[in-house]
Amino acid sequence: MKRLLIIIAIIAVVLVVGGILVLRFVTGSNAEVEENPVLVSLDKEILTNLSNDGNVFHYIKVSVSLEVVNNSAAEIVKAEMPKIRDEIISVFNGTRISDLSTPNGIELVKARLIERLNSLLKAKLVRKILFTDMVLQ
Secondary structure: OHHHHHHHHHHHHHHHHHHHHHHHHHHOOOOOOOOOOEEEEOOOOEEEEOOOEOOEOOEEEEEEEEEEOOHHHHHHHHHOHHHHHHHHHHHHHOOOHHHHOOHHHHHHHHHHHHHHHHHHHOOOOEEEEEEEEEEEO
16 A cells, blocks of 8 residues: 555656646746747738727738747747737727827737737747737728
């Protein structure tokens, strides 16, 4: 009986350590994991409406690139691209044109996008959002 408990304890420790190592590899926090950031461009621009300001409707047309932590993260992002596009559109739908009228406002929207995308991906894979082209109307 005592041997069985020792074996179970050893298996539990191995599973916990293995889980931690896998998590570090996926999130890019392990020093041995490639740390060269990679840019992933969305396949096409996003055109969507912004939040209403009274009776006035505004639109945004934006091209987006994501800076991710490494090549593994880039592959994950490419596989999840439809969900990522949907999440970006949702953020813009809740954003007013006044939020995008100043550099600080744009940075706040980018920070919100990073938070939402990393939450969607269940790991801190997105480091930076780049708007390579943006038109507001």
